[in-house]
Amino acid sequence: MNIEDLKKEFDQALAQMSDQDIVAAFAAIDCDVEIASEGWTHYEEFDTSSCQFVTRSFSAPSISDQLLAADSNELALAA
Amino acid sequence: MDFNTTAFIADYTTKGYHGTSREAAASIKTSNFSLSRGDDHWLGVGAYFFEEGISNASENAEYWAKVSAWNNSQKTYEYDVYNVLKVPICFKRIWDLCSREGLELFEYARRQLTQKRKLRPTESASGRKFDNSVIEFTANLHGFDGLRSWFFIKLDKQSRVLAVKPGIPNVTVLCARNPQDSILLDEIEILKEGYVSR
Secondary structure, X not given: XXXXXXXXXXXXXXXXXXXXXXXXXHHHOOOOEEEOOOOOOEEEEXXXXXXXXXXXXXXXXXHHHHHHHHHHHHHHHHO | OOOOOOOEEEEEEEEEEEEEEHHHHHHHHHHOOXXXXXXXXXXXXXXXXXXXXXXXXXXXXXXXXXXXXXXXOOOEEOOOEEEEEEEEEXXXXXXXXXXXXXXXXXXXXXXXXXXHOXXXXXXXXXXXXXXXXXXXXXXXXXXXXXXXXXXXXXXXXXXXXXXXXXXXXXXXXEEEOOHHHHXXXXXXXXXXXXXXXX
16 A cells, blocks of 8 residues: 555545544544634734743634735725 | 655564663563553654664663653652663554655645644644644554654753753654554563663
8 A cells, every 4th residue: 555545545534524523533532623614713922921932812803804805905906 | 774665564573672660661561561641742642662773772762761760850760770671562554754655644644634624723732732643543544553753852861951952853763552462562571670870
Protein backbone atom coordinates (compact mmCIF):
# COMPACT_ATOMS: atom_id res chain seq x y z
CA MET A 1 0.00 0.00 0.00
CA ASN A 2 1.60 3.27 -1.09
CA ILE A 3 1.06 6.81 0.16
CA GLU A 4 -1.72 7.55 -2.33
CA ASP A 5 -3.62 4.45 -1.19
CA LEU A 6 -3.23 5.58 2.43
CA LYS A 7 -4.59 9.02 1.57
CA LYS A 8 -7.57 7.42 -0.18
CA GLU A 9 -8.14 5.16 2.83
CA PHE A 10 -8.03 8.20 5.10
CA ASP A 11 -10.47 10.14 2.91
CA GLN A 12 -12.88 7.22 2.71
CA ALA A 13 -12.89 6.75 6.47
CA LEU A 14 -13.31 10.49 7.01
CA ALA A 15 -16.17 10.69 4.48
CA GLN A 16 -18.12 8.18 6.53
CA MET A 17 -17.83 10.33 9.64
CA SER A 18 -20.13 13.22 10.47
CA ASP A 19 -18.73 16.34 12.13
CA GLN A 20 -20.10 15.04 15.43
CA ASP A 21 -18.37 11.69 14.89
CA ILE A 22 -15.02 13.44 14.40
CA VAL A 23 -15.46 15.63 17.47
CA ALA A 24 -16.43 12.52 19.46
CA ALA A 25 -13.40 10.60 18.15
CA PHE A 26 -11.10 13.39 19.31
CA ALA A 27 -12.91 13.58 22.66
CA ALA A 28 -12.29 9.84 23.06
CA ILE A 29 -8.55 10.53 22.82
CA ASP A 30 -8.92 13.34 25.33
CA CYS A 31 -8.67 16.24 22.87
CA ASP A 32 -11.21 19.03 22.87
CA VAL A 33 -11.98 20.24 19.33
CA GLU A 34 -14.77 22.02 17.50
CA ILE A 35 -15.95 22.38 13.93
CA ALA A 36 -15.63 25.99 12.84
CA SER A 37 -18.58 27.31 10.86
CA GLU A 38 -16.20 29.51 8.89
CA GLY A 39 -12.55 30.46 9.15
CA TRP A 40 -10.54 30.47 12.33
CA THR A 41 -12.42 30.96 15.58
CA HIS A 42 -9.37 31.69 17.69
CA TYR A 43 -6.18 33.62 17.28
CA GLU A 44 -3.12 34.27 19.41
CA GLU A 45 -2.14 37.73 20.47
CA PHE A 46 0.79 38.96 22.53
CA ASP A 47 -0.51 40.49 25.72
CA THR A 48 1.88 43.25 26.73
CA SER A 49 0.64 43.44 30.32
CA SER A 50 1.25 39.76 31.08
CA CYS A 51 4.11 39.43 28.55
CA GLN A 52 2.76 36.21 27.10
CA PHE A 53 0.69 34.99 24.17
CA VAL A 54 -3.01 34.63 24.94
CA THR A 55 -5.72 32.92 22.91
CA ARG A 56 -8.62 35.12 21.93
CA SER A 57 -11.86 34.33 20.10
CA PHE A 58 -13.15 36.23 17.12
CA SER A 59 -16.34 38.07 18.02
CA ALA A 60 -19.36 38.32 15.70
CA PRO A 61 -19.37 39.52 13.00
CA SER A 62 -16.42 37.32 12.17
CA ILE A 63 -13.21 38.65 10.65
CA SER A 64 -14.09 36.91 7.37
CA ASP A 65 -17.50 38.68 7.37
CA GLN A 66 -15.77 42.00 7.89
CA LEU A 67 -13.30 41.27 5.09
CA LEU A 68 -16.15 40.30 2.76
CA ALA A 69 -17.96 43.49 3.69
CA ALA A 70 -14.81 45.50 3.04
CA ASP A 71 -14.43 43.83 -0.37
CA SER A 72 -18.06 44.65 -1.20
CA ASN A 73 -17.53 48.29 -0.25
CA GLU A 74 -14.42 48.48 -2.40
CA LEU A 75 -16.29 46.90 -5.30
CA ALA A 76 -19.16 49.34 -4.81
CA LEU A 77 -16.73 52.27 -4.78
CA ALA A 78 -14.98 50.95 -7.87
CA ALA A 79 -18.29 50.68 -9.68
CA MET B 1 22.00 3.68 8.97
CA ASP B 2 19.35 2.97 6.33
CA PHE B 3 16.37 5.26 6.09
CA ASN B 4 12.97 3.78 5.39
CA THR B 5 11.03 5.69 2.73
CA THR B 6 7.51 4.29 3.14
CA ALA B 7 4.77 5.65 5.41
CA PHE B 8 4.50 2.45 7.41
CA ILE B 9 6.33 -0.84 7.84
CA ALA B 10 4.43 -4.11 8.20
CA ASP B 11 5.66 -6.79 10.63
CA TYR B 12 8.45 -4.63 11.99
CA THR B 13 10.62 -6.25 14.67
CA THR B 14 13.05 -4.09 16.59
CA LYS B 15 14.69 -3.46 19.97
CA GLY B 16 13.53 -0.60 22.17
CA TYR B 17 15.55 0.77 25.09
CA HIS B 18 13.77 2.04 28.18
CA GLY B 19 15.32 3.71 31.23
CA THR B 20 13.49 3.72 34.53
CA SER B 21 13.83 2.98 38.24
CA ARG B 22 14.80 -0.51 39.40
CA GLU B 23 11.38 -0.90 41.02
CA ALA B 24 9.51 0.10 37.85
CA ALA B 25 11.71 -2.23 35.79
CA ALA B 26 10.80 -5.16 38.04
CA SER B 27 7.12 -4.31 37.69
CA ILE B 28 7.43 -4.07 33.88
CA LYS B 29 9.06 -7.50 33.67
CA THR B 30 6.10 -9.09 35.42
CA SER B 31 3.15 -6.89 34.38
CA ASN B 32 4.31 -5.25 31.12
CA PHE B 33 4.43 -1.53 30.39
CA SER B 34 1.62 0.74 31.42
CA LEU B 35 0.43 3.39 28.97
CA SER B 36 2.05 6.75 29.36
CA ARG B 37 -0.33 9.72 29.06
CA GLY B 38 0.04 13.48 29.00
CA ASP B 39 -0.53 16.53 26.83
CA ASP B 40 3.19 16.92 26.15
CA HIS B 41 3.78 13.33 25.09
CA TRP B 42 5.53 13.04 21.79
CA LEU B 43 3.29 10.62 19.89
CA GLY B 44 0.17 10.24 22.01
CA VAL B 45 -0.73 7.54 24.50
CA GLY B 46 1.58 4.52 24.61
CA ALA B 47 4.77 2.99 26.00
CA TYR B 48 7.90 4.86 24.91
CA PHE B 49 11.36 3.63 23.91
CA PHE B 50 14.54 4.87 22.32
CA GLU B 51 15.61 3.07 19.15
CA GLU B 52 19.03 2.92 17.53
CA GLY B 53 19.15 5.64 14.92
CA ILE B 54 20.62 9.09 15.06
CA SER B 55 22.23 8.42 18.46
CA ASN B 56 23.01 5.54 20.81
CA ALA B 57 19.67 4.22 22.11
CA SER B 58 20.89 2.45 25.26
CA GLU B 59 22.88 5.54 26.30
CA ASN B 60 19.81 7.70 25.68
CA ALA B 61 17.73 5.40 27.90
CA GLU B 62 20.39 5.63 30.62
CA TYR B 63 20.49 9.45 30.48
CA TRP B 64 16.68 9.52 30.49
CA ALA B 65 16.54 7.32 33.60
CA LYS B 66 18.98 9.67 35.36
CA VAL B 67 17.28 12.97 34.46
CA SER B 68 13.80 11.53 35.14
CA ALA B 69 14.82 10.62 38.68
CA TRP B 70 15.18 14.28 39.63
CA ASN B 71 12.14 15.89 41.23
CA ASN B 72 12.73 19.56 40.62
CA SER B 73 9.99 20.85 42.91
CA GLN B 74 11.26 18.85 45.88
CA LYS B 75 14.94 19.11 44.84
CA THR B 76 15.56 15.43 45.43
CA TYR B 77 15.94 12.15 43.52
CA GLU B 78 12.80 10.00 43.42
CA TYR B 79 14.89 6.86 43.04
CA ASP B 80 18.53 6.00 43.50
CA VAL B 81 18.99 2.93 41.30
CA TYR B 82 18.04 2.86 37.63
CA ASN B 83 17.76 0.08 35.08
CA VAL B 84 18.07 0.16 31.32
CA LEU B 85 15.80 -2.41 29.69
CA LYS B 86 16.35 -3.89 26.24
CA VAL B 87 12.89 -4.69 24.94
CA PRO B 88 12.04 -6.80 21.86
CA ILE B 89 9.05 -5.29 20.07
CA CYS B 90 7.02 -6.64 17.13
CA PHE B 91 4.78 -4.12 15.44
CA LYS B 92 2.13 -5.25 12.98
CA ARG B 93 2.02 -1.83 11.29
CA ILE B 94 4.32 0.92 12.49
CA TRP B 95 3.74 4.45 11.17
CA ASP B 96 7.19 5.79 10.36
CA LEU B 97 7.29 9.55 10.89
CA CYS B 98 11.03 9.41 10.14
CA SER B 99 10.16 8.74 6.49
CA ARG B 100 9.10 11.28 3.88
CA GLU B 101 5.86 9.41 3.18
CA GLY B 102 5.14 9.06 6.89
CA LEU B 103 5.39 12.81 7.34
CA GLU B 104 3.39 13.33 4.15
CA LEU B 105 0.56 11.23 5.58
CA PHE B 106 0.53 13.26 8.78
CA GLU B 107 0.47 16.56 6.92
CA TYR B 108 -2.30 15.26 4.63
CA ALA B 109 -4.41 14.15 7.62
CA ARG B 110 -3.91 17.46 9.43
CA ARG B 111 -4.88 19.47 6.34
CA GLN B 112 -7.93 17.35 5.57
CA LEU B 113 -9.15 17.72 9.14
CA THR B 114 -8.43 21.43 9.56
CA GLN B 115 -9.11 22.73 6.05
CA LYS B 116 -11.67 20.37 4.54
CA ARG B 117 -13.60 19.50 7.72
CA LYS B 118 -12.73 22.78 9.50
CA LEU B 119 -11.65 21.08 12.68
CA ARG B 120 -10.19 23.50 15.22
CA PRO B 121 -8.49 22.83 18.54
CA THR B 122 -10.11 24.65 21.42
CA GLU B 123 -7.97 26.58 23.86
CA SER B 124 -7.33 23.49 25.98
CA ALA B 125 -6.03 21.53 22.98
CA SER B 126 -3.53 24.04 21.67
CA GLY B 127 0.16 23.42 21.11
CA ARG B 128 1.51 19.89 20.87
CA LYS B 129 -1.73 18.35 22.15
CA PHE B 130 -3.58 18.89 18.87
CA ASP B 131 -0.82 17.39 16.71
CA ASN B 132 -0.61 14.41 19.05
CA SER B 133 -4.34 13.90 18.73
CA VAL B 134 -4.22 14.09 14.92
CA ILE B 135 -1.54 11.38 15.11
CA GLU B 136 -3.71 9.21 17.37
CA PHE B 137 -6.84 9.79 15.28
CA THR B 138 -5.00 8.88 12.05
CA ALA B 139 -3.27 5.89 13.66
CA ASN B 140 -6.68 4.62 14.79
CA LEU B 141 -8.13 4.99 11.27
CA HIS B 142 -5.25 3.06 9.67
CA GLY B 143 -4.78 0.48 12.42
CA PHE B 144 -1.20 1.49 13.25
CA ASP B 145 -0.04 -0.17 16.47
CA GLY B 146 3.25 1.70 16.67
CA LEU B 147 4.88 5.00 15.77
CA ARG B 148 8.43 6.12 15.17
CA SER B 149 9.79 9.65 14.96
CA TRP B 150 12.78 11.86 15.70
CA PHE B 151 12.71 14.37 18.53
CA PHE B 152 15.00 16.59 20.51
CA ILE B 153 14.90 15.45 24.14
CA LYS B 154 16.92 17.05 26.91
CA LEU B 155 19.00 14.19 28.21
CA ASP B 156 21.58 15.95 30.32
CA LYS B 157 21.55 18.31 33.25
CA GLN B 158 23.22 21.10 31.30
CA SER B 159 20.55 21.33 28.59
CA ARG B 160 17.83 21.27 31.27
CA VAL B 161 19.48 23.97 33.39
CA LEU B 162 20.17 26.18 30.37
CA ALA B 163 16.62 25.65 29.06
CA VAL B 164 17.94 25.20 25.51
CA LYS B 165 15.40 24.69 22.73
CA PRO B 166 17.25 23.25 19.72
CA GLY B 167 15.23 22.49 16.61
CA ILE B 168 17.34 19.57 15.35
CA PRO B 169 16.35 16.15 16.72
CA ASN B 170 18.84 14.11 18.76
CA VAL B 171 17.01 10.80 19.35
CA THR B 172 14.83 8.22 17.63
CA VAL B 173 11.68 7.46 19.63
CA LEU B 174 9.29 4.52 19.37
CA CYS B 175 5.75 4.47 20.76
CA ALA B 176 4.03 1.11 21.31
CA ARG B 177 0.31 1.89 21.36
CA ASN B 178 -0.68 -1.60 22.54
CA PRO B 179 2.25 -2.88 24.63
CA GLN B 180 0.34 -6.00 25.63
CA ASP B 181 0.27 -7.09 21.97
CA SER B 182 3.62 -5.75 20.73
CA ILE B 183 6.13 -6.47 23.48
CA LEU B 184 7.74 -9.85 24.01
CA LEU B 185 7.61 -9.73 27.80
CA ASP B 186 9.63 -12.91 28.44
CA GLU B 187 12.54 -11.61 26.37
CA ILE B 188 13.05 -8.28 28.14
CA GLU B 189 16.65 -7.95 29.38
CA ILE B 190 18.09 -5.70 32.05
CA LEU B 191 20.96 -4.24 30.07
CA LYS B 192 22.39 -2.01 32.75
CA GLU B 193 21.92 -1.05 36.40
CA GLY B 194 23.43 2.03 38.02
CA TYR B 195 23.10 4.85 40.52
CA VAL B 196 21.48 8.07 39.36
CA SER B 197 23.44 10.36 41.68
CA ARG B 198 26.96 9.07 40.95
